[in-house]
Amino acid sequence: MAFIRFPDDFLFGASSSAHQVEGNNVHNQWWDFEQRESAVKNGHKSGAACDHYNRFEEDFDMLHALKHQAHRLSFEWSRFFPESPKKLNHEAVEHYHRVVDKLILLGITPFVTTFHFSMPLWFAQMGGFEREENLRHYIAFVEFLAEEYKQVKFWNTINEPNIYASFAYLIAEYPPAKKNARLALTVLKNLLKAHGQAYRVIKEVQPDAQVGLVLHMPVFAPLRKGDVWHKFAARLADWMFNGIVLEALKTGNIRFPAGLFEHHDYLRNSNDFIGLNYYVRMFASPKHTVATALNMLDADHSAFVRTGNERLTQSGWATYPKGLYKCLKRLHNELGLPMYITENGIATDDDEWRSQFIRKHLKQVAKAHSKGMDVRGYFYWSNLDNFEWTYGFEPTFGLIAVDYENDFKRTIRQSAWDYAQIIVDRGFEEEEKQRVEEIQIEAASGEIIPQQAK
Ligand code: FCB
Numbered sequence: 001m002a003f004i005r006f007p008d009d010f011l012f013g014a015s016s017s018a019h020q021v022e023g024n025n026v027h028n029q030w031w032d033f034e035q036r037e038s039a040v041k042n043g044h045k046s047g048a049a050c051d052h053y054n055r056f057e058e059d060f061d062m063l064h065a066l067k068h069q070a071h072r073l074s075f076e077w078s079r080f081f082p083e084s085p086k087k088l089n090h091e092a093v094e095h096y097h098r099v100v101d102k103l104i105l106l107g108i109t110p111f112v113t114t115f116h117f118s119m120p121l122w123f124a125q126m127g128g129f130e131r132e133e134n135l136r137h138y139i140a141f142v143e144f145l146a147e148e149y150k151q152v153k154f155w156n157t158i159n160e161p162n163i164y165a166s167f168a169y170l171i172a173e174y175p176p177a178k179k180n181a182r183l184a185l186t187v188l189k190n191l192l193k194a195h196g197q198a199y200r201v202i203k204e205v206q207p208d209a210q211v212g213l214v215l216h217m218p219v220f221a222p223l224r225k226g227d228v229w230h231k232f233a234a235r236l237a238d239w240m241f242n243g244i245v246l247e248a249l250k251t252g253n254i255r256f257p258a259g260l261f262e263h264h265d266y267l268r269n270s271n272d273f274i275g276l277n278y279y280v281r282m283f284a285s286p287k288h289t290v291a292t293a294l295n296m297l298d299a300d301h302s303a304f305v306r307t308g309n310e311r312l313t314q315s316g317w318a319t320y321p322k323g324l325y326k327c328l329k330r331l332h333n334e335l336g337l338p339m340y341i342t343e344n345g346i347a348t349d350d351d352e353w354r355s356q357f358i359r360k361h362l363k364q365v366a367k368a369h370s371k372g373m374d375v376r377g378y379f380y381w382s383n384l385d386n387f388e389w390t391y392g393f394e395p396t397f398g399l400i401a402v403d404y405e406n407d408f409k410r411t412i413r414q415s416a417w418d419y420a421q422i423i424v425d426r427g428f429e430e431e432e433k434q435r436v437e438e439i440q441i442e443a444a445s446g447e448i449i450p451q452q453a454k
Contacts, residue, residue: 012068014063019116019118022076024048050408066412070110071109080092083122100152114155114198132193154209165187218280220235220238233284313395338376341361341378383400400413
């Protein structure tokens with residue numbers, strides 16, 4: 001048996017976002033979108049979500065009992081400025097003071113995201129991030145937050161610019177659900193600029209704060225191994241999805257397909273750390289990659305994640321723990337910044353699988369440590385089951401189950417206790433059985449090519 005150990009100052013916690021848990025965010029564009037028939041699977045609407053807005057104290061007490069040391073959450077922009085950028089809602093200001101103060105009182109460090117997919121309807125109606133001149137509203141909001149919440153020392157600017165741009169403007173699953181490749185690129189560019197400007201604004205107000213962008217990085221692999229066109233498709237998908245953003249952060253160059261190019265020097269030094277959201281390996285074929293890029297694919301991006309062999313999660317994803325190490329290594333090599341895993345989780349009703357998932361991914365983090373990489377924390381997605389965007393309430397990612405029919409009753413799952421044990425022990429013993437399983441999975445996925453019998 002080997003003990004997988006974590007440094008004493010490594011932070012363990014969980015991650016969430018306002019619209020997915022709070023409930024009744026009636027002034028944002030998601031709420032509006034959910035009213036459309038078939039916008040969300042099974043006709044679900046976020047509604048009261050987990051009623052976390054009213055139950056945050058109870059929820060944070062649970063995190064404390066579960067030994068969490070940090071918590072990632074987002075501040076809902078549409079609660080601060082529900083009707084216009086000029087009219088501040090003081091109730092929201094007080095509410096989020098109580099939220100962060102409660103966390104701090106419990107010894108749980110808050111990591112606050114300023115944009116996690118939801119925006120006030122008025123902002124969406126003026127074109128949201130499609131129009132560069134609108135960025136000033138987001139920046140003003142961020143400046144307000146930095147001035148108001150000095151007790152917050154860790155800020156995430158934008159959550160997953162690549163997911164937001166592609167899901168809202170290419171795949172058209174998130175509002176405003178437009179299929180327009182040109183707009184997708186414009187939005188991505190504007191989000192990067194918004195991030196760079198938000199970074200500067202926060203640092204001016206709070207020079208001692210740590211600020212970083214949150215990237216979603218899938219690992220892309222060729223659907224047909226060894227096929228040169230599939231390999232090319234995987235590289236292309238990776239460049240479009242991960243490469244463009246990484247290059248922008250590294251060099252300040254925003255380099256888009258068809259030769260579009262802009263340089264913004266301030267992007268080069270716009271992160272104190274980088275947040276990594278890691279979930280999935282995706283398999284690319286020329287058909288899927290090109291069709292997505294050209295925006296012709298009919299919401300069948302799920303085709304990206306299957307080879308046919310692997311066990312899929314409730315959200316239809318193929319887990320691939322080793323990919324976490326690959327992403328950390330790439331970020332380390334390309335950006336050389338401290339890293340936090342700001343999201344990593346699994347939607348499943350098999351809670352034992354969740355426990356294994358966490359261990360397997362943490363093992364990859366420990367490997368990164370052993371190679372000298374600066375990984376400072378891990379946030380499981382999510383502490384609660386919640387409103388999973390277009391999937392509705394069906395996928396259960398939570399360490400804690402929520403019974404929506406029964407007064408939002410919370411039930412702590414065994415995986416949450418297992419995770420708590422890891423936090424207390426600063427690591428875990430890796431069992432022989434697990435190692436054998438891993439070898440078997442690798443062999444089944446074709447990663448290990450068996451030697452020919454002589
Ligand atoms: C990420 C999102 C998060 C949640 C997880 C499952 O892409 O940031 O809000 O939906 O996926």
